[in-house]
Amino acid sequence: MKTRDRIIQASLEMFNEQGERNVTTNHIAAALSISPGNLYYHFKNKQQIIYDIYLIYEKRVDVNLQVPTDRVLTINDKLTYLQSIFQGLWDFRFLHRDLQHLLQNDEELHKRYNIFFKRCLKSTQDIYFGLRESGMLNANDADLRALALNTWILVTSWFGFIHSNLLIENEQEESRELLNAGIYQIFAMERPFLKEEFRGPVAKLVEQLGLSLDQLSVLPS
Amino acid sequence: MKTRDRIIQASLEMFNEQGERNVTTNHIAAALSISPGNLYYHFKNKQQIIYDIYLIYEKRVDVNLQVPTDRVLTINDKLTYLQSIFQGLWDFRFLHRDLQHLLQNDEELHKRYNIFFKRCLKSTQDIYFGLRESGMLNANDADLRALALNTWILVTSWFGFIHSNLLIENEQEESRELLNAGIYQIFAMERPFLKEEFRGPVAKLVEQLGLSLDQLSVLPS
DNA sequence: TTATTATTAGAGTCATTACTCTAAAGGTCA
């Protein structure tokens, strides 16, 4: 693999595990056993590394959120959306963790992220409108717009919440369960809008995920 | 005012406005026109300042979230809860903004925050259970537990979301509107669980707040 | 008044960190 790509990969891993604030360019170089000079030959500065990682993330989310125009949406689509989005959030979790600071220090990134956010919110709304057209949801426009925004905030805050409130020894092992718990919470928010005849099937789907947050021992019951 | 209190007050203001990461102990001392030595006479280190600020925040939230045992809950109670909680979040907004990093660097704080979180989640659940007992909500236990958790995440992430996604020139002026928009989003999440006869009054209450996020021009419509 | 304690100033230290600079090594193509 090219040195440039190795730097991006190592940075992403280290940022995710330790937080961007705690990872210096010297650390990254040391982890790869290359010199700082070498790192700065490939990247103008630390911001540039973050920006490049962000671009990969953005691309991935854009792909994941595409709304099919040739067919009608199903429950399974919704699940697929959530799974791929949560997986992306996990793989790039440092981004939302430190988002405010990253945006504050990089105007270019901030502008780009704002456009991205609007695009995502639009897609999320379109998905909900699509599900309503498929006859699954019972809700007016204002309901769905508020729902889309709440979904966005919940999803992007999920791993931050997890990290702050649940003490986790081995992040990697638990990630699948925590990810599913997040999906469960989103489904719980949508449930009251589901038409009666779809509640059974959706409940079954959620059950197959195997875990609700209720089963995590840290929460009051 | 005592120097110690002035340090806390100035720190809180600066942390909120610039982010904890961007405010050094030297900055704080300079802002107060005192020497760094003086600051360190009153506080062992920067963590200590943060910890002390956190204690004030925690106390305030605990008071705000108290559930009355001598009477039944009303819609107005819910509004009052949300208003006081959001106001607290605004006044201490740096805390949730940088929470992950703060907890990572202070085990004592992390432990204390975890206990606090559980207490808050319990209170939030109790409030929802109380509203159901008052005959306003139509939901089962699992619904309300999920709702309580989603409420907590939304509320604590609200200003972070605002800060990342809405470009704001003058924070102070806009805070009231943004705060109300947050309340609107929470009500939107609860609405489907409201019994028919309460939807009118609640809608009226929400209307009196004057603003939904729909009216903020940054969002797609 | 005098002894003692609390508070403050401010120069200074030590570690960290983003980033630079120069020179060397490696690869490629005529």
Next chain:
DNA sequence: TGACCTTTAGAGTAATGACTCTAATAATAA
């Protein structure tokens, strides 16, 4: 082979930031 471009090493720098130390000054008590 040799000229040239790309990649790399690694020492070094300048700024920053959390924190320390000493001595001076106020406040208080005896």
